Amino acid sequence: MASRTQRTPSQMIQPELMAAALQILSESGPEGFTIRAIARRAEVAPMAIYNHFDGKDGLLEAIWIEGFTMLRRELEVTSINPNNKLFDTAHAYRRFALTHRSHYTVMFMHRFIGFTPSASAAAVALETFQTLVRLVKSAQSVGIFSDYDTVDAAQMLWSTCHGFVSLEMLDINFAADRDETFIDFVRGVERGIANSHE
Amino acid sequence: MASRTQRTPSQMIQPELMAAALQILSESGPEGFTIRAIARRAEVAPMAIYNHFDGKDGLLEAIWIEGFTMLRRELEVTSINPNNKLFDTAHAYRRFALTHRSHYTVMFMHRFIGFTPSASAAAVALETFQTLVRLVKSAQSVGIFSDYDTVDAAQMLWSTCHGFVSLEMLDINFAADRDETFIDFVRGVERGIANSHE
DNA sequence: CATTACTGTAGAACAATGTTCTATACTCAG
């Protein structure tokens, strides 16, 4: 930890705190995620977390919102069509989770004590789910997922991805080749629910 | 909270602490799970948690082991055969999770700060997974899941159940009728991965 | 350049947490 005698410019504090928080989370997990540790890593006073965010919960909410915003963007560039089906979408989801583990931890894996996302933060999460719903709806217009209600099918997709990925992140995924098993899993689910079964 | 002036008989303390811990967990979640709160609920001295378990982590490990043992028992009474396929197993899994939310929280949902299951506790968890693997193996002997490696297929089953259930417990399951959507989901997965697709 | 308003910093302070220790007092087996 380099010593910084002078003060940090205001504009730098927010991003540096954000980066430090994500680093700490990925290195030490939720147990290392303390105000003092994050401030030390960012070479900033603990008070800065209260001036620039709203304390620990505010920092978590910032990560939550950034995470859901990124995930939404990742999902939006995919599409579900007769050739591709849900493949790209599922892969985009898993890639996001494994690439941004800290975000995914805050969003889905760990309930941080005292942290409850605000109404606006919950709205961002809902909007991400709506993106998935829109994907399914457009797929249904070409005959995919025609057996199911749109929201239900979207929930099944989400369950598929989250189920595999979360067990993977908890290190209770015993598949020999996780990449390959994920592909097989998604192809299997797709076979089962994407097409019509009268 | 009734006042108890006299001491609690030794044999009662362990089960009372266990019950209190599960109650607190289901009522207040991980944030309410504190030594002092649990002891107060059990009408017992905080020190008892150190005498009868190994502190907070020891109590969590006891819940972990009890949970995996129960889940294993629930899964063992099901079977995967040509008529039933994975249906009973999936339902048993979900029923366990929703009936024993506190256990499921410790096992899969929340990473409690400082708690890491011991080697023997991890072995109990692994044994539960092996039960699932055995179920799949016996199913494969009658031609189900024949496209996949045994462990991989078991992992897919687990992912299916855990994905749906965990989103349900996190309250980010938007299906109108969760019971029905779960049934549709499992049937869909079963259609996709249980039978051979050359 | 000098002054002023802003704001980042250090550090004390508080309640609550997990944990350990000690002295006390209850209980049950001998």
Added chain:
DNA sequence: CTGAGTATAGAACATTGTTCTACAGTAATG
């Protein structure tokens, strides 16, 4: 009835999130 075992209360310590206050570096204004 006596003594060993053990549950209890309570103090004590470090660490946590949070708040407050006094101080000092920064930067814009005159």
